[in-house]
Amino acid sequence: MKIVVAHNRYREAQPSGENTIVDGEITQLTAAGVEVLPFLRSSDEIGSMSTPAKALLPISPLYAPRAQRELGRLLDEHRPDVLHLHNPYPLLSPWVVRTAHRHGVPVVQTVHNYRQVCSSGLYFRDGMICQDCRGRVLGVPAIVHRCYRGSRAQSALMATTLAAHRGTWRSVDRFIALTTAIAEHLGDYGIPQQRVVVKPNAVPDPGAPAPLGTGFLFLGRLTPEKGLDLLLDAWRRHPDGALGPLRIAGDGELRPLVQQAAEQRADVTFLGPLDRDGVHAALVASAVVLATSTWHDVLPTVIIEALAAGRPVLGTALGGIPYLVGADTPREPAGTGPADIASAAAAATGPGSPPPVAATAVPVGILVGEAGWVVPPDPAALAAALPVAAAGAATRAPAARARYERTFHPDVVTRRLIEIYTDTARTAGPGRSAQ
Template sequence: MRIVVAHNRYREAQPSGENTIVDAEIAQLTAAGVEVLPFIRSSDEIPTMSKPAKALLPISPIWAPKAQHDLDRLITEHRPDVLHLHNPYPLLSPWVVRTAHRHGVPVVQTVHNYRQVCSSGLYFRDGVICQDCRGRALGVPAIVHRCYRGSRVQSALMATTLAVHRPTWKSVDRFIALTTAVADHLRDYGIPDERIVVKPNAIPDPGAPAPLGDGFLFLGRLSPEKGLDLLLEAWRRHPDGTLGPLRIAGDGELRPLVEAAAAERDDVTFLGPLDRAGVRAALEASAVVLATSTWHDVLPTVIIEALASGRPVLGTALGGIPYLVGADSPREPAGTGPAAVASAVPGDGVVPLPSGMVAGEAGWVVPPEPAALADALPVARAGAAYLTPAARARYERTFHPDVVTKQLIDIYAAVARTPNPA
């Protein structure tokens, strides 16, 4: 099988989980015997472009002529079975879908964000969830609020791009939704069920989990949408030291907020940005990983890393987080089934979960509110040991590369033999 993987890489100065996932997926497919033809552009190329090329940049999200010419040549020469698109902006453009279809090549797209509708891709503005552009033919609110790169002109261009390419997106042969929440987003956009497949990302297997550590770990970008304000406000509702340590790792604009919290309390430690070895050590030292996003976070990779290391997750009930911890479907009432196991306290038997807290297969979710998160923290700490085996089992069954790569190859095979209904 021969697959074109098309992706516009984000700038290297801006850490991108999407870049990492695309690289890993190419490696996993290659190891599985798939011939991968990378069709990659990078936003880091923009400063070195010629003046004529830069002059065309404003229209490149709508139509990138050089990318179409290069893709034409690639498809003509190699005759791929499928084109797999990730991020098309700004140097590829969704027009690559039309170029592939003109050659009779079916297209699969992995949906990493909400940019079919939202110019920023986040459904998040000014510190709160925003879906003002849902259902609109043209995303005027995005223009008014400068949602794309803080520029009204660039926001107008992106909103126009999304309007122009609505038929393009609706012609894609198969959408890969990373979680059930993304699948719901696509249905709301008008994509029929038969063209949506839920397939998460995978991360390499780190091996057998280390013995459970103590306390909590927040690992991620230190930015408002990741819920650091929410986490620290909930944490302060408990006396210093009663929950064990809170370790916070990462970097970003809210770093001063975290440094202040670490100076204020003995049970808060700021680890700073970590390399892979540092991430592994921080996971091993902890008992529960926190995912306190206040936006509809699509697929926080840190959750998959936690499950692979046998660490349950306490997160907010937003975006893909419930799916990742196995809490996106109705469960038994508190006191029975998995909920009872998850809320068991050593020596005390089964205790009911706090109001709003939902137990999943490999963790818990709560509303994105300080009181709800504060009530959930001691329950999660007490129940961590009970969910450790389930966390690792969920990784092996759902997020292991062997499982996910097979799913992806099956998707390719299905679209390669099925005519496009659009």
Template sequence: MKVVVAHNRYREAIPSGENVIVDTEIAQLTAAGVEVLPFQRASDSIGDLPLTEKALLPLSPIYGRSAQRDLGELLSRERPDVFHLHNPYPLLSPWVVKTAHKHGVPVVQTVHNYRQVCSSGLYFRDGHNCFDCRGKALGWPAIQHKCYRGSTAQSALMATTLAVHRPTWKSVDRYIALTDRIAAHLTEYGIPDDRIVVKPNGLPDPGEPAPLGTGFLYAARLSPEKGLDLLLNAWRRHPDSSIGHLRIAGDGELRPLAEQAAAERADVTYLGALDRAGMTAARTAAAVVVAVPTWNDVLPTVILEAMSAGRPVLGTDVGGIPYLLGLDSPATAAGWAVPPDAAALAAALPIAAAEAARYAPAARDRYLRAFHPDVLTARLIDIYTGLQANSHPAPR
């Protein structure tokens, strides 16, 4: 089987779980004997583009001329069985779906966010969940609130792109929804249920977990929707050093909050931005990983990493987090989830600290049963095989 995996890589300076997942999936498919043809563009390359391509860059989300040319050549030369798309923005464009179909190649897309409808992809703005663009032919609220990169012009372009490509998205042959929440989002968008498959991301098995560490680890991009302010508000409701130690890893616009908390309290340490080895060491040193986004986070990679390392997770009950932790089966759940409320989180912190050792084996078991690459790669190949059979072709 021969598969093109297409992805517009996010900037390397901003940690991206999506980049990690795509790289991991390519490695897993290759190990399973699938011939993978990566077709990728990187947002980091924008500064090095020729002047002619830079001039056309504002239109790339709609069309992406050079990407269509290069993809067409690849498809003609290699004649793949399946085209698998992840993120198309800004350099690939959803037009790659049309290009693949033009060459007779069925398309599957893994949906990592809500960008079929929402210009930012988050359903989140100004510190709260937002669904103002749902059901609208053109997302005027996104333009009004500068939802894409804080720019009216870029938000107008993205809203226009989403409107133009609504028929394109509805022609995708099979959607992979990472969680049940994403499946519901696609159904509401108008995708038939028989073209949606729920399959989460997975991560390589790091091996048997190290002995449980102590305290809590929060590791995320330090931006408002990731919940750092919520966590610190909850943490400050406990006397200094009364419930263990909190380590914060990451960087972003809320870095001053992390630095201030570390300066004020003996039980908070700010680790800064960490590379992969540093993250592994920080996770090993912890007993509980904290993931407390306030937006409907689809599938936080930090939770998968925690469970694979046998670390239970204290999360918020938003997005895909209850699904990830297996909270529908409390006896085997991999952690706890509470409303994104400071009082509820403050009450849960000492419980998580006291029960971490009891939940650690369940966290590792949840990873092995639901997110191990052997399980998920087999499911992905089954999806590809079903597309090859073309049993449910999407309308062109």
């Protein structure tokens, strides 16, 4: 099997999980015997472009002529079975879908964000979830609020690109939704269910999990949408030391907020940015990993890393988080109602300590998944769930590792990806043309 992998790499100065995932998939596919033809561009190339080339950059998200010519030559020479598209912006353009179809090559796209609808791709603006452009032919709110790169002009171009390529996206032969939430997003966009498959990303297997550590770990960008304010608000509702340590790793604009919390409380430690060895050590030292995003986070890689390490996850019920921990089917098992949570919260604070959250403030909404727990993005709900997670970590840890092995292991995910390619090539048939 011969596959073209098309991806516009994000700038190397801006750490990108998407770049890492694409690189990993290429490596895994090659190891599985698939012939991969990378068709990659990088936003780092922009700085070294000629003046005429830079002059054409504003239209490249809509139509990138050079990329289409080069892709056309690649398709003519190698005649691949499928083109697998990841990020097309800004140097490839969604037009690569039309180019592939013109050459009779079916297209699979992995949907990493919400950019079929949202100019920023995040459904998040001014510290809040925003879906103002959902259902609109033209995303005027994105232009008004300068959602793309803080520029009204660039936002207008991106909104126009999304409107112009609505038919292009709907002609994609098969969409890979990373989670059930993305599958629902695509359905809302008008993509038929039979053309969407759910296949998450994988992370390398770190080996057998170490014995469970203590306390909680937050690992990620220290930015508003990752929920640092939410987490620290919830944590302060418990006495210092009641839940064990809270370790926070990463970097970003909210670093001063985390440093202040670490100065004020003995049970909060700021680890700073970590390399791979540091991440592994932090996971080993902890019992529960936190994913407290306040936006519809598509697929936080840290959750998969936690499951691989045999660490259950406590997260917010947004985006792909419920799917990752196996709590995306609405349910509320016995033992997770308000009284149960309040009792666990009181027990976690120790004898004689006051309950950290009043029973009347504890919501019913905690959901228990195979590999963790999810709650609404609310400080009281998260505060109530923290002692539940601390008390249940040892019980959930083996299930967390089992979920990784069954759903997110590279061997499993790569096999599923090859099945998607095979089925797409078979059902698209020869002579595929643009719709």
